[in-house]
Amino acid sequence: MRDIRISIATIVLLLIFLGVAMIYSSSGVYAMQELGDSLYFLKRHLLFLAVGFMGMFAAMAIDYRQLQKYAKPLLFIGIVMLVLVLIPGIGKASFGARRWFKFGVFSFQPSEYCKLVMLVYTADFLARKQNRIRSFRAGFMPLMLVLGVVSLLVLKQPDLGSTLLLGASVLTVMFIAGARVRHIGMLGILAVPAFYFLVVKVAYRWRRIAVFLDPWEDPQGAGFQLTQSQIALGSGGLFGVGLGKSMQKLFYLPAAHTDFILSIIGEEMGFVGAFAVIALFIAFIWQGARIAKRTLDPFGYFLSVGIVAMIGLQAMVNIGVSIGALPTKGLPLPFISYGGSALVFNMLAVGLLLNISRTEEI
Numbered sequence: 001m002r003d004i005r006i007s008i009a010t011i012v013l014l015l016i017f018l019g020v021a022m023i024y025s026s027s028g029v030y031a032m033q034e035l036g037d038s039l040y041f042l043k044r045h046l047l048f049l050a051v052g053f054m055g056m057f058a059a060m061a062i063d064y065r066q067l068q069k070y071a072k073p074l075l076f077i078g079i080v081m082l083v084l085v086l087i088p089g090i091g092k093a094s095f096g097a098r099r100w101f102k103f104g105v106f107s108f109q110p111s112e113y114c115k116l117v118m119l120v121y122t123a124d125f126l127a128r129k130q131n132r133i134r135s136f137r138a139g140f141m142p143l144m145l146v147l148g149v150v151s152l153l154v155l156k157q158p159d160l161g162s163t164l165l166l167g168a169s170v171l172t173v174m175f176i177a178g179a180r181v182r183h184i185g186m187l188g189i190l191a192v193p194a195f196y197f198l199v200v201k202v203a204y205r206w207r208r209i210a211v212f213l214d215p216w217e218d219p220q221g222a223g224f225q226l227t228q229s230q231i232a233l234g235s236g237g238l239f240g241v242g243l244g245k246s247m248q249k250l251f252y253l254p255a256a257h258t259d260f261i262l263s264i265i266g267e268e269m270g271f272v273g274a275f276a277v278i279a280l281f282i283a284f285i286w287q288g289a290r291i292a293k294r295t296l297d298p299f300g301y302f303l304s305v306g307i308v309a310m311i312g313l314q315a316m317v318n319i320g321v322s323i324g325a326l327p328t329k330g331l332p333l334p335f336i337s338y339g340g341s342a343l344v345f346n347m348l349a350v351g352l353l354l355n356i357s358r359t360e361e362i
Contacts, residue, residue: 001357019336026264027257052347059351071124074117081110082153099157109341119306127298161329172309212327228253233266240270257338262322281315300356
């Protein structure tokens with residue numbers, strides 16, 4: 001599977017290099033105006049990348065199968081961190097959310113750690129109980145209870161986007177493992193009341209749904225971010241206005257270097273640039289699926305499926321939000337958006353995926 005590993009490594013590096021260029025392009029003016037240093041976000045992103053590369057190489061160097069023995073302790077550590085981050089004085093609050101630990105100038109988001117270790121735990125659980133996964137009592141319910149605990153703690157931060165991504169990733173692995181569609185459907189029915197209380201009854205979330213349905217009804221208010229994103233994408237045309245020449249990044253489009261970086265790519269590099277990004281993620285999913293298909297070890301198989309699902313779904317949601325196909329969610333574009341914990345753990349996940357591929361050849 002050496003050719004697949006080379007392909008995935010190349011795809012990820014291309015996305016990372018594009019991200020470096022676009023983070024500087026999209027954040028330079030804002031950083032100079034607000035922080036007095038046009039390189040502020042770029043320098044921090046490069047530092048996160050350095051940590052991410054170290055984590056990725058470390059994940060490639062170990063025997064990934066050893067993780068199976070530590071799946072429960074790793075998840076327990078994650079749950080403890082999710083509890084601690086909610087405690088005032090320990091967790092850092094920002095814009096009404098308490099999601100980070102603060103270490104000097106750096107922050108750590110435990111929910112990103114939990115996304116990955118929950119996949120490790122899920123892969124271990126399914127590898128041990130393959131013949132019982134179709135049983136509601138012995139296979140489906142125990143894993144759903146663990147997922148429920150983690151999800152409730154992430155929701156408490158609050159972070160609905162990460163909760164949905166985590167749940168969708170785990171359910172994808174369970175479906176591939178052979179869980180009954182009836183059980184997953186029952187879970188979906190039970191989620192309807194939760195949707196009502198978490199979305200309909202929460203004003204700012206329901207406003208996002210309304211904006212998604214018609215962002216141009218209030219283009220200067222609730223629909224501002226989405227309309228500016230669509231203006232950016234429309235302004236780019238086929239080949240874009242040119243690298244560094246975006247107008248929307250000049251304090252029009254909020255979160256231009258994070259959640260809506262694809263919009264700046266579309267403006268500066270046009271449909272061709274945006275489509276290239278989408279094509280790279282499709283290629284990543286395809287090659288990752290090839291690794292999973294060729295993996296004989298059950299733990300490695302389920303873990304690789306989970307990693308591909310997590311990164312693929314996150315990319316799909318971010319792209320969908322940017323083009324107005326999905327309601328706004330605060331999920332970065334993997335490997336491209338500015339970010340700390342998300343970038344590091346996505347790179348760590350890729351290291352594990354490459355490790356699984358390499359180990360199958362030994």
